[in-house]
């Protein structure tokens with residue numbers, strides 16, 4: 001009996017854990033971009049709020065993005081920069097009605113700078129994953145035209161809307 005329990009905890013349980021972890025890994029975006037690993041640990045570039053659809057966002061950057069932001073080298077952003085934008089529905093704090101906090105998770109989206117590989121879309125690779133189930137967004141690889149099109153007014157700022165938030 002004890003041996004059986006031992007086998008379950010030491011051998012089977014970790015294997016089951018790995019299987020679950022693999023299942024949870026998001027599918028690549030239709031343009032082949034794989035969800036950047038470790039983005040939840042990246043640091044803050046800025047936050048934003050959209051009044052038209054009641055959502056709040058944080059824009060995080062990998063180390064290359066953070067270094068560029070802190071040294072003001074953001075036009076153009078260097079190759080290797082990756083932004084993660086995480087979006088939540090606005091929610092009212094249950095004990096403080098004037099405080100708006102993150103509610104349901106809407107999506108995670110990314111911009112990956114590689115001026116050669118993504119030359120046709122301003123040097124940026126675009127990808128988005130929807131909801132908690134992280135479903136890849138877009139019917140086919142053409143979805144990037146929608147992203148790129150809307151970011152085009154920011155051409156003079158390397159197609160990036162976000163200005164790094166001021167820090168002391």
Ligand code: HEC
Nearest residue numbers: 048057083085109110111126127128146147150160161162
């Ligand atoms: C209808 C216009 C529109 C479309 C379409 C759009 N974006 Fe954006 N995007 C914005 C705006 C406006 C901001 C800045 C405000 C904010 O934070 O939401 C932004 C910000 C971002 C940022 C943070 C960096 C930056 O440029 O400020 C990322 C990453 C991003 N978008 C990715 C995407 C991806 C990926 C797609 C396509 C799947 C996409 N966007 C489509 C308007 C758009």
